[in-house]
Amino acid sequence: MSSNKENRIIALFLMLFCIFTYFYIIPRYIMVWGKQTTPTLSPTFFPKFCVILIAILAFFLLIISGRKTKEERKKPMLGKKEKIRIILTMLAVFAYIYLIGLIGYWIMTPIFLGTIMIFFGVRDWRTVAFVTLLSVVGIYIFFQKFLKILLPLGSFFE
């Protein structure tokens, strides 16, 4: 559960986000052609409605989080090892997504699967090899052969 302090920070961040979106993002990134005689028909009407709604709710969150409580329930904190593991996994997924466009499904997928399984702690090479082979071939057969969805070849090989 989030603490009151965290909720206050989130609420303030949301309110600042709403102000930024209302006064900068919406006027700059929503095209309005001509003068709108009826404001409710303008393309900016619904975005502004949503932003105001979020801002009001964030304000309520701020008020509720400001109340004193008997105790703050402590959230289980992630250790340094766990944080590093999460960040490395995210980076690995990002790298796979980036490189699959360049090198293609057939090369990147076995590399990614094998590496990430070993990183997660699978030590039996036969399990790694079997799961990798089964997944790569199985996905190819199902998506490309059966559903006719061409898997990325990679721009180096096209």
Added chain:
Amino acid sequence: MLDQVFTAASLIFQWQNGLFLLSGIILGITLGSIPGLTGIMAIALLIPLTYHFSPLSSIIMLIAISKGAVYGGSIPAILIRTPGTPAASATVIDGYELSKQGKSGKALKMALYASVIGDTTSDLVLIMVAAPLSAVALMFGPPEYTVLILFSLTIIATVAGKSLIKGMIAAGFGLLLSIVGLDPMMSTRRLTFGIIEFDGGLALVPMMIGLFALSEVFRAVGEKLAKERDKSFIAKPKSRNDTIVTKSEMKRCLKPIFRATFLGVFLGAIPGIGNTVAAFAGYDSARRASKDPEKFGKGALEGVAAPEAANNAVCGANLIPLLTLGVPGDVTAAVLLGAFMIHGLSPGPLLFKQNITLIYAIFIGMILCNAVNLAIGSIFIHFVGYLVKIRKIVIMPVIIIFCIVGSYAVNNSLFDVKMLFLFGLLGYIMEKFDFPLPPLIIAFMLGVILERSMRQALIMSHGSFTILFTRPIPIIFWILTALSLIGIISKQIKKGKLTKNN
């Protein structure tokens, strides 16, 4: 009339139609259970193939696919917290909790039974009351849709998480994300930031997979103890009782199932609402009527039964506006309309006059689909037993690959995969700070309809909001919304939740 019914029965019981029905169910459940693939995709892929088959065979196969897919979506929702189809988003809430407790078999079986009961009841309603129900659906204009959707979003925000305000903020963000793309009335670019791929709006499938599946993988990776990560990715059942639905559990869930079914039938008959809203409405109805609403969100079996009954109940009800008025209720019905037209049939009042035998055959086929769904679904559940042995650390990388390929499959675009990653990060951050995910997804889906209805309503009233407060149906929904909010806020104040950390 009886001779037409007998003729229809003799048509549907031909071996070719039986084969198509069976293949449709198998295909539907299979595709529905893979996140990223949907029944609509299967229907759209198979329509050209059906040129060569009879109208009855084609239509019954396509209907079987849609029914199978709606049930199939509950399988990954329960096992890996990823709805296979958006309609299973509500099933995730209690389904995944049951799976974590080693009761995945129980949850899957309850989802199957509830789906079949909901679907069969809805088909019977379709057969008996199609015409009068479509008359009610015709009474819904833009102001009614606007208030109905706002009411639906309130319900979803309240059921999907511990904090009402955070649920509503998540819904607000979902509405904001639905704006990306072209304005529905003026076709001007909104919040595309110069990126061409945003012109068509954000894709739902990568968003859903990223928010639910990828974020869960990131969370699971962070589990402190190595032995947690080494556990089987589906918790093992502790006893035989965890793998079956007992008579007393079924009896307990029957009322919520039927309540949710009738809600699903009503909402399914209204074009544009869809089975996702029905699922959440069904979940909420079960929670409110329960003597122990606190157990919802922690593995309540009714929390699986009710949404599954409701979302499957939409399958039959969806066909009411299609068959009686020629108006498709949702995307699936729109694709089915295409199938009808390819075979020279025009849904509407004339169809009942000119092809009544075909209509009766379709009705009988729909009831048969449910029986086949029950049989095939039971076989699928049996195979889940083998998945229990697979360790989390082995399956998580495979899930990542499925997420990526599933997102890629939507538009054959790596851009969607990049969106998947961003939404995976967003989902992880949101859950870290206790913002529920379902309201964001549902609001995103309903945002376009809400905006279009709201602006159409305001055009009707020359810019005045009073139109939303002066018509009878919107007034009813405003009262329901107010009662719903008052009920939830007063409950939370009583329990002191509003004065504690949220």
